[in-house]
Amino acid sequence: MDYNISIVIVNYNGKKYIDALFDSFLKQDLAELTYEIVFVDNNSTDDSISYLEDNYAARFNNLKIVNSKENLGFAGGNNLGVANSSGEYIVFLNNDTKVEPDWLLQLYECIRSHNAGIVTSKLIFFYDFVKFNVQTADKFEISNRVSINGHEYKLDPKFCKNMLVYDEHSVCFGHSEFYLPLLQGSVDYDITINAIDVNQAKATQATFSLGDAAFEIGNNILLTETDVASRKLKLLQNVGSGIDSNFNGYDMGFCEEDHGQYERVYEVETTCGAAMMMKKDVFEKVGGFDNNFFMYYEDTDLAFRVKRQGMKLLYCPTAVVRHIHTGSSKEWSPFFIFHVYRNRMLFILKNYSRKIFIKEYLKFIFSISINIISKQNKEIKTAKLNSLKSFMKLLPKYL
Structure with missing residues (x-):
């Protein structure tokens, strides 16, 4: 059977992401659109394939599993996926994602109506967040180990502002901010943030606030489900990609709060391979991904080759994907x-x-x-x- 779209997913030890992603596929609103899922496994050791077969194969007659006997990386894995695809359009989608119900339809309509070479999705971080503000008369240190509903969470530097974040502690200044992920969704939360030196924190009159609610350091912060619903935020991960003056790739909008500031279609310098669509014949014409990249910058290189064909690269704000980010590799490892x-x-x-x-x-x-x-x-x-x-x-x- 020929499909309108082939969604290519490269997996390496991503069994833990399968449920969220495939459950979101079950909710897709497609109109007359047809698609297949080409799941390329890069020689995983976590039983990803057997888990996918046991739990989802019966529910997806459009699922094709390609078992690579070696880890080909993101570039080679996607090339293998395209070689086993039959769709007129190809979507490259990371395995550590889940998609909104109209995501695929929005991508498809955008690329066809604008005759673009590649259309990239709006990527937001997988979980919603709550933002804490720290007010202090002087700098003081807090532990990076935060308790969230009895589970330990380590502060992530990319979600911290005006703070020096070290391995085990962070230094807060006059006005610092950090975001904590709502890992369990919209439920009640019991959060504890500890100072390295409680006396120092008291001496600097340190307070934490969540909106208009203030808390003292070391005390439990109790949030009801209603509190969470009114205070939760979405953080952007990518609304198009660019190249800076030192030729480093970067994510536009990275870690910004999403307040609707990127809700229009616009041309971008380059695109993010985590969730993007292009025609299969265009992909083949430009030579596909360069296998030598293995992973990282392979999507940027591909996008530049598409641009050299005189084709536009576009961002589609209505095609929304939630993304763990570096789910198969640890950032700065x-x-x-x-x-x-x-x-x-x-x-x-x-x-x-x-x-x-x-x-x-x-x-x-x-x-x-x-x-x-x-x-x-x-x-x-x-x-x-x-x-x-x-x-x-x-x-x-x-x-």
Whole structure:
């Protein structure tokens, strides 16, 4: 059977994400639209395939499972998925997501009505959040280990503002903010935030507030389900992507509160591979994803090749996806650093002038040299050095 759309999902040890994603597929409002799901498993060890077969195969006659015998990464896994697809349009969707009921229909209508090369979704972080404000006469330290309904949650630096976030503690200043995820949805919450030194916190007259409600440090913060419903916020993860002046890829709108400020279709510099649509023949014409990227910057490289065909890259605000973000890899882990550092250089090599590449290549070598004599974690230093070595091995293929 031929479908309008093939949704390609690459999975690596993502069994824990299957329920949320596939339950959201069951709620899709599609009108006359037809689609298939091509689930590519990158040689997982967590029984992802058997779990998917046992729990969802009977409910999805449009499900195709492709079992790769090796981990091909995001780039190779998606290429394998497209090779096993039959849709006129391809959607690339991360496994650590869940989609809104009209998500697929909105993407489809947007790309057809605007004749775009790629259309990217509106990505928001998976959970809703509540925002805490910290007021203090002077700086003081709090523990990063927060108790939420009896479960420990560690503060995430990207959800903290005007704070120095270390491994086990954070330093708050005159006015700091941090967001806590509502991991259990809209229920009652019992939250405890502890100071490293309670006397210091009292001396600085430290208070926490959630909207107009103030709390003292170390005391339980009790929120009813009604409180949560009135105070919860959505945080944006991506409303299109860009390239900064140092040729680093970035997410537009990252960690901003969603107040409807990005509710129009507009052209973007590049697109996020976590949830985007394009025609299959366009994907094949530009050569698909470059397998050498493995993961990170492969979507940016693909988008630039599509732009060179004279086609637009668009953001669709009505195609909404909730996204865990770095669900298959830990942000700023050695694995993450290796691929981001190497692939940034590979992206520059392929998409910018030789003059720019040489300048950035020399800066890359210099930064790695400085890194070797720095006091950074040994694993991080090794990852950066290996990224350079790996890039140098790939370099002759592109010259």
